Each structure stands twice: as C-alpha cells, then as structure tokens.
Amino acid sequence: MGAANAAQPSALVGRLVSSPIRRPGGRQLIEELISSLRDHGSPGLRLGVGHANRRAAGIYRHVGVTEMPVTDVHIFAMALTDPPV
Numbered sequence: 001m002g003a004a005n006a007a008q009p010s011a012l013v014g015r016l017v018s019s020p021i022r023r024p025g026g027r028q029l030i031e032e033l034i035s036s037l038r039d040h041g042s043p044g045l046r047l048g049v050g051h052a053n054r055r056a057a058g059i060y061r062h063v064g065v066t067e068m069p070v071t072d073v074h075i076f077a078m079a080l081t082d083p084p085v
Contacts, residue, residue: 010042010080027059034063038080045078 037045045065049056050073057074061067065076 049074
C-alpha cells in the first residue's frame with residue numbers, strides 16, 4: 001500500500017448480486033473479505049447499500065460494521081486495525 005493511501009480505508013465499490021448475500025454463506029463471504037483486508041494491512045472498510053436492501057444491511061451490522069449517519073443510503077465503516085470482535 002502506497003504512502004498516499006496508507007490512512008485510507010478500503011472501499012467496497014460495485015454492486016453485489018443479492019443472491020450470494022441471501023444464501024447462508026453471505027455472512028461468511030463478508031467475514032472473509034474483512035479478514036483478508038485486515039491481513040493485507042487495510043486500516044478500514046467503507047461500503048454502501050441502498051435502504052431497500054435490508055438483508056445486506058443486517059449482515060453488515062451483525063459482523064460488526066458500524067452504520068454511518070446519512071439519509072439516502074446505508075453507509076457502513078469498520079476499523080480493521082483493531083482485533084476482531
């Protein structure tokens with residue numbers, strides 16, 4: 001990771017097809033992403049999900065990602081430098 005990006009969190013950009021999140025492995029997929037980012041030295045994670053996607057928002061809350069206060073979408077963030085909860 002370059003010096004310019006050292007303090008910037010990783011951002012999950014794109015659209016995850018809802019079917020992987022709906023399956024029982026959806027939470028595991030997100031947990032593995034978080035673990036991999038942490039292992040590779042990412043200081044944090046930032047991601048967004050539309051308000052209509054309640055299932056994904058629930059998974060992000062469940063794995064310990066903090067929801068940030070905004071109005072039109074759910075924005076979640078997590079520091080990866082701390083030990084996992």
